[in-house]
Amino acid sequence: MITALTLANVATYPVAGVPMGPLNVCNFIYGPNGAGKTTLSKFLSGREAELFGKCSVSWQDNRVLRMDVYNRDFLQSVFGEDGKAKGVFTLGEEDKAIQGRIRALSDDIAASLKEEQGFTHNLQGSDGNGGKLAEMATAVKALKDACLAQTRKHKEEFKVALAGVMGDSEVFRNRLLERRVTNNGKTCTFEDLQTRARTIFADDPSTVSVLPLTVTTDLSRLEQEPIFKKAIVGKEDVNIAGLISRLKNSDWVSQGMEFLAESRPQCPFCQQDVPATLEQDLAEFFDESFATETATLKRVSDEYAQATTVTRESLEKLRERSTDFHDSVELSRLIDVFNDRLPAALLLIQKKLQSPSSVIELTGLVAALDAINAFVVEANLKISEHNRMVANEASEKTSLTSDFWRYLIDVELKNALIAWDLAGNTTGKAITGLKEKIQKAKDAQAEWKKELSGLEERTTSTQPTVEKINQTLRAFHFTNFHLKSAEEAHTYVLVRANGQPAYHNLSEGEKTFITFLYFYHLARASNSTTGIEDDRVVVLDDPVSSLDSDILFVVSSLVREMAEMARAGKGPIKQVLVLTHNVYFHKEVTFAKGAGGLLKSAFWVCRKRGDVSNLVAYQNNNPVKSSYQLLWQDVRKPQDHSLTLPNTMRRIFDSYFKLLGGLDIDKACGTLVGDEKIAAHSLLSWANDGSHAVHEDLYMVPNEDQDVMYLKVFRRIFTNLQQGDHYRMMMGDDFESEEEAAEAA
Numbered sequence: 001m002i003t004a005l006t007l008a009n010v011a012t013y014p015v016a017g018v019p020m021g022p023l024n025v026c027n028f029i030y031g032p033n034g035a036g037k038t039t040l041s042k043f044l045s046g047r048e049a050e051l052f053g054k055c056s057v058s059w060q061d062n063r064v065l066r067m068d069v070y071n072r073d074f075l076q077s078v079f080g081e082d083g084k085a086k087g088v089f090t091l092g093e094e095d096k097a098i099q100g101r102i103r104a105l106s107d108d109i110a111a112s113l114k115e116e117q118g119f120t121h122n123l124q125g126s127d128g129n130g131g132k133l134a135e136m137a138t139a140v141k142a143l144k145d146a147c148l149a150q151t152r153k154h155k156e157e158f159k160v161a162l163a164g165v166m167g168d169s170e171v172f173r174n175r176l177l178e179r180r181v182t183n184n185g186k187t188c189t190f191e192d193l194q195t196r197a198r199t200i201f202a203d204d205p206s207t208v209s210v211l212p213l214t215v216t217t218d219l220s221r222l223e224q225e226p227i228f229k230k231a232i233v234g235k236e237d238v239n240i241a242g243l244i245s246r247l248k249n250s251d252w253v254s255q256g257m258e259f260l261a262e263s264r265p266q267c268p269f270c271q272q273d274v275p276a277t278l279e280q281d282l283a284e285f286f287d288e289s290f291a292t293e294t295a296t297l298k299r300v301s302d303e304y305a306q307a308t309t310v311t312r313e314s315l316e317k318l319r320e321r322s323t324d325f326h327d328s329v330e331l332s333r334l335i336d337v338f339n340d341r342l343p344a345a346l347l348l349i350q351k352k353l354q355s356p357s358s359v360i361e362l363t364g365l366v367a368a369l370d371a372i373n374a375f376v377v378e379a380n381l382k383i384s385e386h387n388r389m390v391a392n393e394a395s396e397k398t399s400l401t402s403d404f405w406r407y408l409i410d411v412e413l414k415n416a417l418i419a420w421d422l423a424g425n426t427t428g429k430a431i432t433g434l435k436e437k438i439q440k441a442k443d444a445q446a447e448w449k450k451e452l453s454g455l456e457e458r459t460t461s462t463q464p465t466v467e468k469i470n471q472t473l474r475a476f477h478f479t480n481f482h483l484k485s486a487e488e489a490h491t492y493v494l495v496r497a498n499g500q501p502a503y504h505n506l507s508e509g510e511k512t513f514i515t516f517l518y519f520y521h522l523a524r525a526s527n528s529t530t531g532i533e534d535d536r537v538v539v540l541d542d543p544v545s546s547l548d549s550d551i552l553f554v555v556s557s558l559v560r561e562m563a564e565m566a567r568a569g570k571g572p573i574k575q576v577l578v579l580t581h582n583v584y585f586h587k588e589v590t591f592a593k594g595a596g597g598l599l600k601s602a603f604w605v606c607r608k609r610g611d612v613s614n615l616v617a618y619q620n621n622n623p624v625k626s627s628y629q630l631l632w633q634d635v636r637k638p639q640d641h642s643l644t645l646p647n648t649m650r651r652i653f654d655s656y657f658k659l660l661g662g663l664d665i666d667k668a669c670g671t672l673v674g675d676e677k678i679a680a681h682s683l684l685s686w687a688n689d690g691s692h693a694v695h696e697d698l699y700m701v702p703n704e705d706q707d708v709m710y711l712k713v714f715r716r717i718f719t720n721l722q723q724g725d726h727y728r729m730m731m732g733d734d735f736e737s738e739e740e741a742a743e744a745a
Helices: 035-046 073-076 096-124 131-154 169-182 189-201 216-223 240-245 248-265 278-285 287-322 328-354 365-391 393-412 414-459 463-475 508-522 551-568 583-589 627-636 645-658 674-689 702-719 724-734 738-744
Strands: 002-005 018-020 025-030 056-059 067-069 084-086 482-485 491-495 535-541 572-582 603-607 611-616
Touching: 002 035, 018 583, 018 611, 025 551, 025 583, 035 067, 035 073, 067 073, 067 508, 073 169, 073 508, 096 131, 096 414, 131 169, 131 393, 131 414, 169 393, 189 365, 189 393, 189 738, 216 287, 216 365, 287 328, 287 365, 328 365, 328 572, 365 393, 393 414, 463 508, 508 551, 535 551, 551 572, 551 583, 572 583, 627 645, 627 724, 645 674, 674 702, 702 724
Parallel strands: 025 572, 025 603, 067 535, 535 572
Antiparallel strands: 002 018, 002 056, 084 491, 482 491, 603 611
């Protein structure tokens, strides 16, 4: 059945829409003409669908039922210009075996449908947004949110690997689940992925030149030169050698020899006369070997200075190189270490040159260069790997993309995928099972419906509807026309007693009544040989227009019958919506026996304020109250109302019988005698003359003893006028049978 609907941007309903819900099995909508009721019935009829593009209707378990709508459009369309109407097919009763099989199939279909609805409710909830599908939707959203977070986190560095999924978390989710099965990437650290991505996923990847290694061969050789570690001194077998050796002043003596030639014969230092053989002795002491070694020291020292100069220049050029594969700050630090050690080494050599007899050891510069070269080698490995990847860009992109997705699957989205698997193993399997059960039920229903259609085609007939409608017409004295089967198969025509067509000559009330009878039978059957047992929703929009009071109550009774059928869940009518502006009709169809109100019912008032329609819900509380109904309260509870009770009864007669078109006093009092007849005339005379003046009780003064008689006469008048059912309806729970009333008196 319909659970809710919305009317929006049509007729007098606002663009924002007016919701109506939740609906019940029986729904009664009361409102004045022009309030918007007909718009509602037109929407539900499905006609002029283009006008209702913004309107919507929600079905229980998303199961759409057949919609039978009685409104002005239906009234005008039933009997066409030729005065003919489609036949209403009902099941015949001749073949009991077939009838039994049809009932059995209908029961099986209903039971299967109920079971399917249970499965559907578990699958998607009553509104289509709950159940296991909602649980699964929550799991889907959780995984999509996790995917979205990864997009935000990695969209800059790994946009190539995420191509095609960054703009849609649902596409990301599907790709993730697909990659989880098909991806053959290897597990890598995130740092490795980042390093590779800087090369492979660059906008225009290109090769990078390797860093040059610093040549250390010359410096390494020079640091190990023996001359630095050798004390360069004179010849030891010369006379003066002992003294020089003892004083360890060979370097001082060597330097002093340069001044002796100028100060001869005196010593350049102490100004004393020197021995005649001193120069010869010194020349022999500082022989050719000393000169050669000194020259070697000078040469090696010059080579060392030249090598360090070249090295410093190459290191400064290296310092200026910048790549993504080495730390420039660290490289500068290592070069600074070399530069810091170099002055000390040069100072040692200078000392050696000044004092050839001293021994020095050069260390540290080559070690600094080795550290620099080790750093360069490590950077060049990265550069080489980069260049290799650039050379194989296409395959490397594929490989890196696979490795990145493997990282997402195994690390970043590991917990999200565990939660997804849990949902799939529980909720997912439940959904699969429910869908299979639903489909199995649908398949069974389809088979049964196919068999049912075949049986209905064999046993259906349009003639029983003709007989039932004509029986109703005769019962209410519509004898100047009747319904009969037309010459065209499965159609009806209205004719006079002489056989002449009658529809176009009928009064509005007659057309309304015959059309309603047609609809009443159609709502319980079908316009075709099949679908007679299909579930349906019945909508009635003011079916009592132009009807007199007698027929109004007949129509009311038939509407109540359809409502009771829906409440009981028996037969094809599963829901009823009644729309009316007629308060009497509304009161008749919503009459509830007992104090509990109408079961499975909802009430609505359709209002229009400022040319804008609205639907106000009253749930199970009937909002339509009348002064007529309140008058009956005094009759139902006459205690303490003795003085006003007769006038209350007069006002009831005045209101009710004006609706019926007047009353026959003689008929009303026909079975009464004596005081009862006098009391009846007292009650009826005011109602009959139509006066609204204050009447005195001319016949008798009321008192509590007379109340019993007035109440008895009041009831007898309704009975005499064949309105006993109305009396019983209005008395409600206070109704007593005549035997009970007599005993109480």
